[in-house]
Each structure stands twice: as C-alpha cells, then as structure tokens.
Amino acid sequence: MNKMDTLRNFCIIAHIDHGKSTLADRLLENTKTISDREKKDQLLDDMDLERERGITIKSHAIQMLHDQDGVEYTFNLIDTPGHVDFSYEVSRAIAACEGALLIVDAAQGIQAQTISNLYLALEHDLEIIPVLNKIDLPSAQPEEVTDQIIDLIGCKKEDIILASAKEGKGVADILSAIVHRIPAPEGHAEAPLQAMVFDSIFNPYRGIEVLFRVFNGHIKQGQKVRFMNTGHTYEAEELGVLKLKQDKQEAVYAGNVGYLTSGIKEAKEVKVGDTITAVENPADKAIGGFEDVKPMVFAGIFPVDTDEYEELRNAIEKLQLNDASLTFEPESSAALGFGFRCGFLGMLHMEIIQERLEREFKMSVITTVPNVSYHAYLKSDPEKLVLVTNPTEFPEPSELDHIKEPYIRAQIITKADFVGPVMNLCIEKRGDLKNQVYLTSERVELTFDMPLAEIVFDFYDRLKSLSRGYASFDYTPMDYRETDMVKVDVLINGDQVDALSALIHRSNAYDIGKKICSKLKELIPRQQFMIALQAAIGAKVIARETLSALRKDVTAKCYGGDISRKRKLLEKQKAGKKKMRQVGNVEIPQKAFLAVLQLND
Amino acid sequence: MSGLYFHIPFCRQACTYCDFHFSTRRQQQPAMVAAIRQELQQRAPTGPTGQMKSIYLGGGTPSLLSLSQLESLLQAAQANFSVDPAAEITLEANPDDLSLPYLKQLRQLGVNRLSIGLQSFDDSHLQLMNRAHNARQSRQCLEWIRAAGFDNFTVDLIYGMPRQSPKHWEGQLAALAPFKPPHFSAYALTVEPRTVLAHQVARGTLPAPEEETVAAHFDYLQQWAAAQGYEHYELSNLALPGCRAVHNSAYWQGQPYLGLGPGAHSFDGKQRYANVASNPRYLKAIQEGQPTGTSEWLRPEDHLNEYLMTRLRLDEGFAWADLTERFGSRWAQFVRREAQKHLKAGRFQEAAGRLFIPAAWRFHSDGLAAELFALQPTA
Ligand SMILES: Nc1nc2c(ncn2[C@@H]2O[C@H](COP(=O)(O)OP(=O)(O)O)[C@@H](O)[C@H]2O)c(=O)[nH]1
Ligand code: SF4
Ligand SMILES: [Mg+2]
Numbered sequence: 001m002n003k004m005d006t007l008r009n010f011c012i013i014a015h016i017d018h019g020k021s022t023l024a025d026r027l028l029e030n031t032k033t034i035s036d037r038e039k040k041d042q043l044l045d046d047m048d049l050e051r052e053r054g055i056t057i058k059s060h061a062i063q064m065l066h067d068q069d070g071v072e073y074t075f076n077l078i079d080t081p082g083h084v085d086f087s088y089e090v091s092r093a094i095a096a097c098e099g100a101l102l103i104v105d106a107a108q109g110i111q112a113q114t115i116s117n118l119y120l121a122l123e124h125d126l127e128i129i130p131v132l133n134k135i136d137l138p139s140a141q142p143e144e145v146t147d148q149i150i151d152l153i154g155c156k157k158e159d160i161i162l163a164s165a166k167e168g169k170g171v172a173d174i175l176s177a178i179v180h181r182i183p184a185p186e187g188h189a190e191a192p193l194q195a196m197v198f199d200s201i202f203n204p205y206r207g208i209e210v211l212f213r214v215f216n217g218h219i220k221q222g223q224k225v226r227f228m229n230t231g232h233t234y235e236a237e238e239l240g241v242l243k244l245k246q247d248k249q250e251a252v253y254a255g256n257v258g259y260l261t262s263g264i265k266e267a268k269e270v271k272v273g274d275t276i277t278a279v280e281n282p283a284d285k286a287i288g289g290f291e292d293v294k295p296m297v298f299a300g301i302f303p304v305d306t307d308e309y310e311e312l313r314n315a316i317e318k319l320q321l322n323d324a325s326l327t328f329e330p331e332s333s334a335a336l337g338f339g340f341r342c343g344f345l346g347m348l349h350m351e352i353i354q355e356r357l358e359r360e361f362k363m364s365v366i367t368t369v370p371n372v373s374y375h376a377y378l379k380s381d382p383e384k385l386v387l388v389t390n391p392t393e394f395p396e397p398s399e400l401d402h403i404k405e406p407y408i409r410a411q412i413i414t415k416a417d418f419v420g421p422v423m424n425l426c427i428e429k430r431g432d433l434k435n436q437v438y439l440t441s442e443r444v445e446l447t448f449d450m451p452l453a454e455i456v457f458d459f460y461d462r463l464k465s466l467s468r469g470y471a472s473f474d475y476t477p478m479d480y481r482e483t484d485m486v487k488v489d490v491l492i493n494g495d496q497v498d499a500l501s502a503l504i505h506r507s508n509a510y511d512i513g514k515k516i517c518s519k520l521k522e523l524i525p526r527q528q529f530m531i532a533l534q535a536a537i538g539a540k541v542i543a544r545e546t547l548s549a550l551r552k553d554v555t556a557k558c559y560g561g562d563i564s565r566k567r568k569l570l571e572k573q574k575a576g577k578k579k580m581r582q583v584g585n586v587e588i589p590q591k592a593f594l595a596v597l598q599l600n601d
Numbered sequence: 602m603s604g605l606y607f608h609i610p611f612c613r614q615a616c617t618y619c620d621f622h623f624s625t626r627r628q629q630q631p632a633m634v635a636a637i638r639q640e641l642q643q644r645a646p647t648g649p650t651g652q653m654k655s656i657y658l659g660g661g662t663p664s665l666l667s668l669s670q671l672e673s674l675l676q677a678a679q680a681n682f683s684v685d686p687a688a689e690i691t692l693e694a695n696p697d698d699l700s701l702p703y704l705k706q707l708r709q710l711g712v713n714r715l716s717i718g719l720q721s722f723d724d725s726h727l728q729l730m731n732r733a734h735n736a737r738q739s740r741q742c743l744e745w746i747r748a749a750g751f752d753n754f755t756v757d758l759i760y761g762m763p764r765q766s767p768k769h770w771e772g773q774l775a776a777l778a779p780f781k782p783p784h785f786s787a788y789a790l791t792v793e794p795r796t797v798l799a800h801q802v803a804r805g806t807l808p809a810p811e812e813e814t815v816a817a818h819f820d821y822l823q824q825w826a827a828a829q830g831y832e833h834y835e836l837s838n839l840a841l842p843g844c845r846a847v848h849n850s851a852y853w854q855g856q857p858y859l860g861l862g863p864g865a866h867s868f869d870g871k872q873r874y875a876n877v878a879s880n881p882r883y884l885k886a887i888q889e890g891q892p893t894g895t896s897e898w899l900r901p902e903d904h905l906n907e908y909l910m911t912r913l914r915l916d917e918g919f920a921w922a923d924l925t926e927r928f929g930s931r932w933a934q935f936v937r938r939e940a941q942k943h944l945k946a947g948r949f950q951e952a953a954g955r956l957f958i959p960a961a962w963r964f965h966s967d968g969l970a971a972e973l974f975a976l977q978p979t980a
Contacts, residue, residue, distance in 0.1 A: 528948070528965060551816035553968035556788040556837050558914055559852050560606065560866035564873050564897060567906050570971035578976070 004189075004255040008182050009076045009213065010129075011093055013121055014103035015111035015472060016082055019133040023103060023165035023174075024062075024077060030171050031064035031075070034244055060199070061211055061242050061257050068179045075178060076213075076242075076257040078198065080117070084474055085346030086325075087120075088293045092198040092273050094120050095289055096213035096257065099127040099182030101174065102153070103165075106132050106140035110148045110439060111472035112411040118153065119476075127182045128153055129161065131174060136164040148439055185215075185255030192283040193217035193225070195252075195276040200267055201259075202322025208264040211242070211257070212276055215287060218253040219260070224279040228286040230271055233279055234262035267324035295327050295343025296406065296477070297350055297456060298389040300368035300499060301357070302339030304579060304590065308363065309338045315361035316340055319353060326353060331390070335499040335583045336366060336593075341390055344370075347456060366581060368499045369596045372453045375404040375480050391501035394487040397538065404480040406452040409434070412463070413445050414471035421466040422446060429454035430505060449478065451505075458597055488513050488542070490520070491534040495584050502596050514543040515599040523592040526550040531586055603649035604851045605682065607637060607674055608862030609660040610880055613697065613733045617801065618759075620793035622864030622878040623661040629880055634670045636887040637862045638677045645681035648859045649869065653682045655689040655848035662718070664694035668706050675711055689714055689753075689847040696742040697734035704749035715746055715754040722776040723769070726762050729807075731797070743780045755784035755846065760822070761815035762790055763807045770818045774825050783844035787822050788837050789815050819964050836914040836966055853911045855904075863893075873897045902975045905932055913970040918957025932975065939973045 014020040028034045061078045080093045094100065100121040104110055121128060130149045135142055146160055161177060163170030199211040212219075219225065219236060226233045239260040240248040252258035264270060272293065275286035303312045313330075320326050327343035344350040350370060357363045374388040382401040388394055410431070414422050416438070423433065426448045435447035455475065463471050486509050490500035500520075504512050513535030520533050524547060531547040555566060580587040591598075611630055612623040656678055658671070666674075671692070678684060691714040692707060699717075707715075721727050724736045746754050756777065760770050777785065790810050792799050801807040823833055831839040835853060838846065851858050860867045864878035876894035877883050886893045899907070905928050912919040925933040940956060943949045948962045948969055958966055 528962075528968075548813075550968070551812045551964065552789070552819075553965040554836060554914075554963075555967060556791050558836070558911060559849065560858065560860055560868070561864070561875060563852065563866075563868075563907055563911065564875075564903075566967070567903065567910055570910060570967055571906060571974055571976060573968070574971045574974045575976055577972075 003074070003253070004187070005184050006071060006073045007076070007185055007255045008073060008099065008178050009078065009097045009185060009255070009257060010099040010101060010178060010182055011078045011080050011097045011121075011126075012101045012103060013080060013094075013114070013117035014082075014133075015105070015108070015113040018103050018105040018108065018111070018114070019165040020079075020082070020103055023101070023131070023133065023163070023171075024079065026165050026168055026171045027075075027077065027175070028062065028064060028244075030168075030175060031066045033062065033064040060201075063241050063243050063247075063257065066175055066179070068176060073179055074256075078213075078257065082113075083346070083348050084113075084116070084476070085296075085344070085349045087476060088291060089199065089272055090117065091120055091124075091289070092196065094124050094126060095287075096196060096198045097124075097126055098185055099129060099178065101129050101131050101178075102149075103131045103133045104145055104149055106134045106142050106145050107137045109141070109145045109443065110152060110413065112413045112445075112474035113472065115152070115413070115445065116411050116474040116476055122153075128155070129174070129177050129181055130155055130159060131161045131163050131170070133163050133165050135162050135169065136167050144440060148443075151439065187214070187216045187254035189216075189218055189254040191216040191254070192281050193219055193276065193278040194283045194287055195219055196287045197227070197270060197272055197274045197276065199272060200270045200324065202267055203261075206238075206261050206263075208261070208267055208270055209246075210260045210262075210264070210270055210276075212260065213257045214252055214254050216254050216283065217278070218251050219258070219276065219278075220251040221249075225260075225262075225276050226279050226282060227270070228275040228277055228283075229290050229292075230269070230274060232269060234264065236260050237262045266320070267322050268320060270324065272324075293325055293345065295325065295373070295389075296346055296452060297344045297370045297372060299342060299344070299350060299370035300331050300333060300336065300339050300366075300390070301328075301342050301354070302333065302336040302366045302368070302499075304364040304366055304581065306337045311361075312340065312357075312363055312365065315357055315363055316342070318361070319356060323353075325349065333368075333392075333499045335497045336368070336581060339366075343373075343389065364579065366499075366590050366593050368593050369502050370456055371503050372406050372451075372456060374483075374485060374503065377401045377403070388503075391487050391503050392498055394485075394503060397486070402482055403485055405483040405485065407449055407478045407481050408452050408455065408475040409478050410448045410450050410455075410473065410475040411445065412448070412471055412473050413439065413443060414467050416442055416444055418467040418470060419444050419446070422463065422471060425459075425462055425466060426450065429459060430507075450475075451481075451483065452477070453503075453505075456597075458599065486537050488516070489536045490516060491532070491536060491541075492520075492586050492588075493532050493584060494534075496536075497583055497588075499593055500595070509537060510542050512596070512599065513537075516596055517543045517545040519595040519599055520592055521545045521547050523595055524586070524588055527587060528553075529585075603651060603653060603856060604655040604657065604848045604858040605653050605678055606848070606858055606860040606865055606867075607656075607658045607663070608860060608865035608876075609633075609658060609663040609666060610863045610883075611660065611665050612662045613665065613695070614731060615797065617729070617731045617797040618790060618793065620796050621661065624880050627665070629884065630666070631670070632884060633862070633880065634666065634673060636884050638673060639887050640861050640893060641674075641677050641681055644859065644861070648682070649857050651683075653678070653684045653688055655691070655851065656684065657690075657848040658692045658712075659716075660693055662695050662698070663692055664698035668703070668710065671707075671712075672710050691716055691846075691848055693718065694742075695732075695734060696738040699742045699745060701745045701749060704745055704751065708750055713751075713753060715751055717742060717746070717754060717756045719743075719756045720759045721762075722773055726759075726765070729762065730759070740776075743782075747780075753783055753844065755786060756780075756782045758785060758787045759790050760787055760818040761810040763810060765810075765814070765818070767814065767817050767821060771821060771825075774822070778829065781841075784838070784840040784846060785831075786838050789819065816964055823960055823963070832916065833960075834916050836963060853915055855908060855911065872899060900977070901928070901932075902977055904928070905936075906970075906974045909936070909973050910967065910970045913956075913958055913973075914966050916957065918955050920955045922954060935975060936973050943969060943972060 012020045064075045066073045078093045080090045161173045194216040195212040195214040197212050201209045223236045241258050273290040277283040325345045328340040331341040376386040376388050379401045431448035431450040437445045484506045485503050486506050488504050517533045530549045533545045534541050535543040580589045610623050611627050692712045693716045695718045719739050722736050802809045826833050826839045833839050857870045863883035865876045867874040874896040950959045
C-alpha cells in the first residue's frame with residue numbers, strides 16, 4: 001500500500017519575524033487541521049520562552065490533509081528551529097523534506113538568515129517555493145524584493161507567490177504550489193527500514209518521543225528497531241503520525257513522517273540524524289549526514305549559594321532529560337566552589353538554559369565567561385587532539401605544540417552606508433572577508449570567515465549598534481584553524497581567581513586585559529579595604545587597576561523622616577550583597593564574572 | 602516618654618545643599634501657624650499619651666516666626682498635652698534672625714534650648730552655601746546666646762566642603778572652642794539629589810566632596826572632641842557630659858514622637874506617619890479636614906533593621922539583652938551570627954554586653970548596620 005504520490009514533505013525557511021509561524025497557522029486553518037476553537041496564535045511555538053522570544057527553539061512537525069482538485073493530499077510540515085545555535089537540527093529537518101517555502105518579508109527584503117537557510121535547503125536539493133509575504137504592508141516593496149529573490153535563487157517572476165499570511169492572501173496558491181511543485185517522496189515501502197530521526201521531544205509521562213521520516217520500508221507497532229549510530233535497540237511501543245495531536249497508527253510507511261515512543265528516558269540517548277532500522281532484515285547502511293552534535297560554547301554554572309550545589313545538579317539533570325545538546329560535568333573552582341562545566345550549542349542556547357534554571361527551578365546562579373572549545377596539540381604527541389573547554393585546562397605554553405580554534409562563515413546583510421563600520425568590526429574580530437555582493441544599490445551582503453570565539457564576545461550588540469539595527473547576521477560552523485591563544489588570568493588582591501580566567505587571542509590580550517581590569521573596577525563595589533585588580537599572562541602582569549577603599553559609608557543625618565527611607569535603602573544594599581560571591585575577603589557581584597562579555601559597554 | 606515636633610516650613614533663602622522641606626514664599630506664614638495648631642488639636646486625642654519630655658521647633662527656619670506665633674504654638678502644646686515641667690524645649694534658629702532682645706523673649710516663652718544653624722565661621726563657605734548670615738553674625742550670636750542666659754544650646758557645623766582642607770576644618774573647630782557649646786552637631790556635607798549643590802557638582806562648577814578628605818575631617822573631629830571633653834555620642838552629634846539632646850535622642854532610641862506641619866514625620870512605636878511635604882497641599886488638607894499624610898506599618902524585620910541602623914550610630918551601640926528583650930532570642934542569634942565576621946575583623950566591638958562600632962569604623966556605620974539586617978525573603 002503506497003500512498004507516496006499524494007504525500008508532500010516540506011519546511012518553511014525564513015528570517016526571524018518574516019512570518020513563518022503566522023503562515024504555518026494559516027496553512028493549518030485552511031486545511032482544517034485546527035478548528036477555530038483550537039486556534040491559539042502561533043501554534044507551533046509551544047514553549048513559554050519560545051513565545052516570549054518569538055522564535056522557535058525546537059522544531060516540531062505537523063500533518064495536514066489538503067484536498068486539491070478532488071484528490072486528498074497529505075502534507076507534513078516540518079518546522080525548523082529559527083536560530084543558528086540549532087543549525088544541525090535545521091539541517092536534519094531540511095533533510096527530511098522534498099521542498100521548502102522560502103518566505104521573505106516584502107518590506108524587509110532578504111536577510112542573512114534567509115540566505116543561510118536557503119543554502120542549506122539547496123544543499124539538500126529541496127524544491128524552493130519563494131513566497132513574498134506581508135504584501136499588505138504599506139511599506140512593502142514587492143518589485144524590489146522580487147528582484148532580490150530572482151537574483152538569489154534564479155527563479156522566474158511568476159514562480160514567486162504574493163502573500164499576506166496575516167490576511168490569509170495567497171494561501172490557496174501556496175497550497176496548490178505544494179501539491180504541484182514539490183515532488184512526492186521516493187522510496188520503497190518493501191525495502192529494509194531506513195528512517196531518519198530529525199527531532200526528539202521529552203514527554204514527562206511517556207519518555208522521549210522520537211520524530212522521524214521514513215525513507216525506505218515501513219515501521220510497525222511492536223517491531224524491534226535499532227538506532228544504527230548509537231547501536232541501541234528498542235521495541236516500537238507506540239507509533240503514529242503527527243496531527244495536531246498524535247494519531248496512533250499500526251505502521252508508518254516510506255515517505256511519511258511519524259513519531260515513536262519506546263520508554264526511552266533521556267533525550268541524550270537519541271541522536272538527531274540517526275537512522276532507525278529493523279532488527280530483523282536491517283538496512284545495510286545508515287542515511288548519510290549523521291553528526292554527533294558537539295557543544296560549541298562552554299561556561300561554568302555555579303550556585304550563588306554554595307549550599308545549593310545538589311539542587312543545581314538536579315535542575316541541570318532535569319533540563320538534560322529534554323535537551324540532549326546540553327552537556328555538563330562537575331567543575332570545582334577555587335573561587336566559586338562546586339558547580340558544573342556546561343556545554344551549549346551557542347550563546348542563545350546558553351541564555352535559554354540560564355533562564356530556564358532561574359524560571360523553572362528558581363535557581364540563582366553565577367555563569368562564568370563562556371568560551372569555545374579549542375583543539376590543543378602537545379609537543380609530547382603533536383598528533384593527539386586534546387580538547388580544551390575550560391581555561392583551567394589550557395596547557396602550559398611551553399608544552400603546547402599548536403592549538404586550533406573553531407571558525408564560522410558569517411553572512412551579514414546591511415545597508416551600503418554601514419559597510420565601512422561593519423567591515424571594521426569584523427576585521428577587529430579577526431574576520432577574513434570572503435565575499436561582498438550588492439543585493440541592490442542599497443543593500444550589501446558580506447561574507448566573512450571568523451573565529452567563533454569572537455562572536456561569543458559582544459559581537460551581536462556591537463553589530464546592532466553600529467548599524468543602528470540595520471544589519472542581519474547569521475553563520476554556519478566551518479572548521480578548526482590554527483591560532484595563537486593565551487590564557488589571561490585575573491588576580492584580585494594578588495590571588496588568582498580561576499573563574500575569571502579567559503582564553504584570548506594573543507593579539508588582543510593586552511588590550512582585553514586592560515579592559516577586564518577597568519570593567520571589574522566598575523562592577524565590583526568599593527569595600528572596606530583597597531582592592532588590587534590585575535590581569536596576567538602566566539607570571540607576567542599585563543594590566544592593573546586599584547579599587548580604593550570605601551572610607552565613608554554613612555549618611556550625616558538620621559532624624560524623624562530619614563529613618564524609614566534610609567532603612568529601605570540599606571535593605572536594598574544588603575539584598576544586593578547577598579547575591580554577591582565572596583572570593584577571599586572580596587565580595588564580587590554575579591555580573592562581574594561575565595565582565596569580559598561587556599568590555600565595550 | 603515622647604516628643605513633639607513642629608515643622609516650620611519657611612526659610613529666608615535656600616541654602617544650596619538643603620533638601621529639607623521649606624518654602625521661601627512666606628505670605629502663608631500666619632495661615633500655616635494656624636493650620637499647624639489645628640493639626641495639633643486634631644491629632645492630640647489619638648496622639649501620644651503620657652508626658653511630653655521634649656518639644657522641638659524645627660524646619661525650615663522657626664526663628665522666622667514672630668514671638669506671638671511661637672507663643673501660640675507652645676500654648677497649644679501645653680493645652681493639649683501634659684508637658685513635663687522640665688521638658689527640653691528647643692528652637693532652631695539662624696544667626697541672622699537673632700538679637701539680644703529676641704533671645705531674651707524666647708526664654709520668657711519657655712524656650713530653654715537653641716539649635717543654631719551656624720554651619721561655618723568662614724564667609725567664603727557661608728556664601729558658597731548661600732547662607733543668609735556671615736561669619737561675624739556666627740560669632741556674635743553665640744555671645745548673645747550666652748548673654749541672654751541660654752546655657753543649653755547646640756551649634757550646627759558642616760565639614761567636607763568642596764576643596765576644604767583638613768587645616769581649614771581644624772580652624773573651624775578651633776573657632777568654635779572658645780564658645781564651649783554644651784552640644785554641637787558636625788555634618789559631613791552631603792550632595793542630595795535635586796539641590797542646587799547637586800546641580801553644581803553635575804555641571805562641574807564645584808567638585809564633589811572628596812571621600813578621603815571627608816574621612817580625614819571626621820577622624821580629626823573624633824580626636825578633637827575627645828580632647829575637648831565632648832562625648833561623640835551619635836555619629837554627627839557631640840555633647841559635654843549631661844548635655845545630650847533629649848528630643849533628637851528619641852529618634853535614635855525608637856521612642857514615639859508626634860510631628861506636626863508639612864513634611865513632618867511621626868512614629869507611635871508601631872507605624873510611621875509622614876505628612877505631605879508641600880505647603881499648599883498641607884493647608885488644603887487641613888482646611889478640608891482630610892488626612893495630612895500617609896502611614897506605613899513596620900514589620901518585625903523593619904523594626905529590627907531600624908533598631909540596628911539607629912543604635913549603631915551611637916557610641917554605645919546596643920545591649921544584647923535589650924535586643925533580645927525587644928525582638929526575641931532567635932533574632933538576637935541571627936544578628937550575632939551576621940556580626941561574627943566583622944567582630945573578628947574589629948569592625949564591631951563588644952564590651953559589657955553591648956555591641957558597638959569602634960571609632961576607627963564609625964564612618965562605616967550604615968554599611969555595617971546593614972550587614973546585620975534581617976531581610977524579607979522577597980526583599
Ligand atoms: N502585516 C503583516 N504582518 C505579518 C504578516 N505575517 C506575519 N506578520 C507579523 O510579523 C510578525 C512576525 O511573524 P511570525 O510569524 O512570528 O514570524 P517568524 O519569526 O518568522 O515566525 C508578527 O507580528 C506577525 O503578526 C503579514 O502577512 N502581514
Ligand atoms: S535655613 Fe536650614 S532649612 Fe532653610 S534652606 Fe537653609 S539649611 Fe535648609
Ligand atoms: Mg515564529
């Protein structure tokens with residue numbers, strides 16, 4: 001039984017805010033997948049944080065039925081995460097599709113994320129349906145943006161669908177184009193099972209739900225299946241397709257998208273990109289493109305209150321249950337005590353975890369300066385890779401043969417007026433200009449190869465401010481390249497504070513050392529004694545500042561009306577102090593541990 | 602034991618550093634005196650019971666009031682409360698308002714203590730502050746006060762003026778010495794927001810007082826006062842033995858007081874009450890029989906924190922037994938725990954069952970008191 005001819009698998013790719021979620025909602029309504037009663041704006045974003053930030057952090061999938069000229073088609077819409085931190089998941093979601101709707105905001109035109117996602121889609125040979133959205137806006141420039149799209153993907157003008165997701169215009173055209181332009185999946189329902197995992201979802205009652213796309217064969221309820229890359233075998237306890245709610249099925253066939261549960265407890269057991277096959281009559285090879293996603297950014301997370309270490313462990317463990325890309329291991333810091341070295345996919349991922357710890361678990365934490373992971377090679381064995389994810393693991397310079405750092409390819413689209421400042425910033429950030437294209441006379445696309453580490457350190461904010469918001473930015477991870485890093489330590493009253501150490505490119509070390517000291521001087525409140533702040537590379541001090549002792553900490557008058565007012569002020573002061581961390585006898589506010597990130601504020 | 606405070610919200614001119622409530626438009630002065638009397642009558646029935654141990658006319662500048670206006674206020678106090686015959690009755694006065702006859706008449710009204718807004722013996726500083734008097738008047742009034750028979754009085758001085766050297770401050774204290782006031786207050790100049798001074802500092806026309814220098818002035822003050830036989834009993838207040846301020850001490854001892862007039866504060870032991878700090882709004886409220894202010898209930902933690910904050914400004918600090926009696930042993934233990942680290946470092950000291958801040962750390966009294974505060978979980 002092969003229904004593949006009437007199946008369509010597609011995703012929507014767009015720059016943030018161009019209307020992906022809104023259009024998805026219109027498709028669901030038009031195909032009556034959701035009734036009015038179930039309508040809730042932007043159905044696909046269901047984590048609170050996602051709603052607040054307006055971006056999709058995790059991808060999901062949903063099936064709809066569409067009647068086109070009397071034939072019923074089954075559409076699987078696979079939603080892609082909207083942030084580069086999750087680019088591997090994006091690539092797997094794209095790999096599960098045959099086509100993509102490329103949405104471009106008619107007022108904003110093509111932006112960086114449009115391009116980077118488009119490249120991913122083209123890499124996977126997806127049929128692209130360009131959609132010019134928000135044509136209802138008075139500020140829409142349909143002709144100009146149409147030209148940009150034609151230029152970018154080489155389509156014909158008639159191929160571009162004019163739409164207003166908000167008003168429901170063009171939705172019928174889009175549905176029809178999905179039927180007519182996106183190819184039906186290919187594959188053999190009777191061949192050995194090959195299904196690709198493109199996502200997994202944590203369900204507190206049922207464990208991990210695995211989302212997959214069947215390429216060949218079919219998967220049956222009760223079947224014994226093997227995940228080819230991890231080697232784990234499970235029984236497919238329940239499976240089905242993804243309607244608004246899960247729709248239980250006996251089997252899911254080649255070409256289709258489905259879910260499966262089998263009592264898997266932790267997200268990290270399931271790897272996105274893995275291939276599911278049958279234990280009996282297995283496929284002889286896995287679907288290509290599998291990668292074990294590695295965290296890109298590392299930081300220490302410590303409880304503000306040292307007594308809360310176990311609670312923090314609990315909280316992080318719980319988060320990991322539904323977020324396989326979060327890694328952690330215990331870390332102990334002389335300055336901060338016991339905590340965890342956590343690995344994140346990127347800065348947004350790090351912020352999300354931090355926020356979830358605070359919101360969902362009410363934890364008050366100190367996060368240390370994030371760093372990327374370095375590949376160090378020692379003189380003793382220059383062939384062997386030593387992974388450095390923590391400044392404290394940085395090898396002695398004398399033992400170091402060479403070291404490599406991760407590079408990314410960055411796409412920046414900005415107005416012609418800001419090309420100069422943007423280039424300066426990228427060059428300061430050790431970027432290497434690869435390409436410069438005028439999309440129109442006004443808009444320029446710049447391509448840079450840049451160290452990922454430089455994006456971690458205040459790149460976004462500076463880009464935003466120097467382009468007055470007129471720059472969009474996206475990147476894809478590239479490779480590791482040789483570099484010259486040094487470990488810059490911070491000494492407070494002569495004692496090295498391990499939690500403040502940072503790995504910095506030698507060319508910036510002096511400058512950044514100086515800025516760290518003056519930033520700390522600004523962030524650490526004066527105390528009852530003098531505090532010496534120093535930055536050092538090894539034994540060599542490269543910068544110093546002195547925070548003078550507080551000599552007066554009292555108000556002159558305290559009469560009738562002053563008492564309540566003063567008390568409230570002092571209560572605030574004490575509450576603030578309680579959030580500080582005592583290192584030696586110096587009290588250091590939480591935000592000082594991230595001083596390196598705010599050097600240019 | 603309780604005190605009565607009158608706030609007289611008028612001044613001749615605005616001193617640059619001042620953030621008290623006052624107005625230089627004085628047409629309303631008679632109406633204001635009448636309104637304050639009315640407030641007194643309204644609040645007396647629910648006001649403090651027991652004897653009044655002190656009456657304090659502050660401001661603003663109460664010495665701007667005519668003798669009959671002052672008399673009417675004092676009479677109202679006597680008529681509505683039982684005033685201890687030995688009560689301390691203080692009038693705040695500026696040197697430019699004083700004359701020998703006026704001073705003598707004040708005594709006849711029953712005023713038995715003066716608080717002189719002298720601030721400085723240096724004309725350039727007085728001008729900088731936009732005070733209405735000069736250095737000659739500073740000296741003159743002190744002679745007259747004695748001549749009029751006031752042997753209980755206090756003098757306000759300000760130190761830590763912009764660019765003021767330690768030597769200059771020493772000179773100010775030396776100028777005060779011959780008058781041997783039984784009591785004086787020495788205030789570090791504070792740049793309060795929304796004052797002329799704050800504006801000058803922000804614009805850069807005047808340097809902000811330098812902390813290091815101000816602290817040196819305070820150190821000298823401590824030494825000098827000890828050598829002259831003064832007890833430095835409160836952070837900014839010094840007295841010869843037996844001459845401490847009765848009224849102001851009530852603020853630091855958590856005793857109840859009733860404050861009348863715009864901007865005045867009251868405390869009945871449980872709640873604080875603040876009158877609106879606006880002459881027109883105050884007058885209107887009195888006229889319409891509306892409440893003149895707003896009140897705030899203190900939670901147990903608030904009481905404790907205020908206790909710590911005010912007591913630790915005093916040289917004698919507080920007695921553990923007293924703290925325990927007022928707040929219970931759990932709070933006392935909490936405070937002791939919080940104090941431990943600073944006790945070790947010598948920032949607190951203990952003697953005869955009392956906790957206090959030693960001279961070397963007194964200029965940190967607020968910060969140190971706050972270290973002992975109990976916080977609401979939500980604070
Ligand atoms: N005027 C107009 N606004 C739209 C249209 N489509 C989406 N929007 C608005 O654009 C914003 C971003 O849309 P959203 O779907 O969240 O974008 P996403 O970030 O790509 O998912 C929201 O405020 C939408 O209401 C459209 O066709 N016309
Ligand atoms: S006289 Fe006193 S109350 Fe009036 S402005 Fe000067 S300092 Fe302030
Ligand atoms: Mg969205």
